[in-house]
Amino acid sequence: MPSQQHPYQTLPIPNDAPFTLKPSGPSKGWGAFATRRISRGTVILRERPLFAIPKHHTAITSSDVLSALRTSSPTTQRQFQALRDHHATLPFPNPAKAFAENSFAIGTDTHSPAHGFFPLLSRFNHACLPNAAVPLLKDADAPALYATRDIAAGEEIAFSYDPRFESRTARERHASLGFACGCRACHPPGSRFQRASDLRRRLIRGLQFMVSGDDDGEERFHVIAEPEVRKQVAECRTPLSVLLVCNLLTQCLMEAEGILDDFEIGRLQPGATAMAKMLRRPENARIARFAMAQRTPNERLRVAFALYGRADEGDEEMAYTLRHIQGVS
Ligand SMILES: C[S@@+](CC[C@H](N)C(=O)[O-])C[C@H]1O[C@@H](n2cnc3c(N)ncnc32)[C@H](O)[C@@H]1O
Structure with a gap:
């Protein structure tokens, strides 16, 4: 025709x-x-x-x-x-x-x-x-x-x-779509960008689990399998400093992937800002303020890495907030 x-x-x-x-x-x-x-x-x-x-x-x-x-x-x-x-x-x-x-x-x-x-x-x-x-x-x-x-x-x-595709590999996306997409993240399979894309999206899935405790419930989609870490996440015991770094790293990976649009920034950045403000130990709060004052996600992450794993008086408040959001008693 x-x-x-x-x-x-x-x-x-x-x-x-x-x-x-x-x-x-x-x-x-x-x-x-x-x-x-x-x-x-x-x-x-x-x-x-x-x-x-x-x-x-x-x-x-x-x-x-x-x-x-x-x-x-x-x-x-x-x-x-x-x-x-x-x-x-x-x-x-x-x-x-x-x-x-x-x-x-x-x-x-x-x-x-x-x-x-x-x-x-x-x-x-x-x-x-x-x-x-x-x-x-x-x-x-x-x-x-x-x-x-x-x-x-x-x-x-x-x-x-499908918004979940930001954390799915090309093979997983194609299985769900029922057709093979031809974009650079999918094609040609095994290209340098395509393999890096799969790795980034798997990492994003692991980071999303760390922050939200959600990895779709299906075991085949789990990136973080370590029982102690899964327990810590389920009990909302992850330190605030780690959650902040996870959020910023997610933004960096999405930016490298080319999928950090204004909606994703609007979804992720308020969480990062709130977490940075919840850190109460003066040294931690100072680093967090400096990190959040940087211009780009990469720059913010570079500074915030200094916080990774540090305990803080804000951890309890964060745990309480997460339990409330996730309905964990
Ligand atoms: C809602 S329609 C989109 C418009 C469609 N191309 C048309 O001609 O009406 C969805 C269908 O388009 C095709 N499609 C959409 N995006 C595609 C892509 N990136 N690669 C291959 N086929 C695609 C698939 O067959 C899919 O089931």
Whole structure:
């Protein structure tokens, strides 16, 4: 089918949107490409779901989708009919599959999950080293896609389909995606960058466990296996100084990986600032203040390493806070 007549060209892209839809590559189907330079932080697209199904995605059936479509407008129905499979060539085999590939979780309530149909947001391909992100929690009703770095005109715009991928190796990511991504962190397998990327992401997973005590519960994903360390983490007994270094090291690894965007900084940096302020022993507090006054994550880490393992009067307060957050008695 000539690309001029492709059904995706009937999708209503807002007039001022900085992207267009076109074929992305033989195995990737169509994708979204910048039509002008987009600066970091710009909202590329904000989209409201055309309809939503209040169920967990694994429970959504074709009849759920058909009954939602029956009560939808003709425009919504037309957009749903425009959907094509992953090569962007054939219609999907059934409505459930079409919905699964073109929907996002909406809302933040894990007890009442819902998925919405997003015909435009779903046109963006995945990248493990993305240049955009959809921070769903920011506005659950109308998720927005933000540029996480400057994007050149003509560049493909892609975001990571799963926030947990920052701590997953390429093999783990591909198993979960069901396709092999071709970004530098994935391809060619075994390249210097790709191997370093796997190592960084495994380290990030270990550090996340040290700070939050969470490594997805699945043993195959554990990086830190040492029982005494796991016990110390479970009992929230990790010294504040170690937690601070773990946080800063996570930021450094993410920066080296190219995934430390403004949302990640906004997620990690307040924790580092709070921990630095909780250190009460004067010598520790002085080093922490000096570390946090540095400009970059690397510089902050270099100074903060001097704190690693030091005991502090703030350790008890930190343990109390963590127990409260993690619901540990
Ligand atoms: C939501 S759709 C994205 C748009 C899709 N390319 C299209 O033409 O409609 C998701 C599907 O696109 C393909 N895809 C997305 N990112 C990819 C990537 N980095 N490499 C290969 N295929 C990708 C996969 O088949 C995936 O299931």
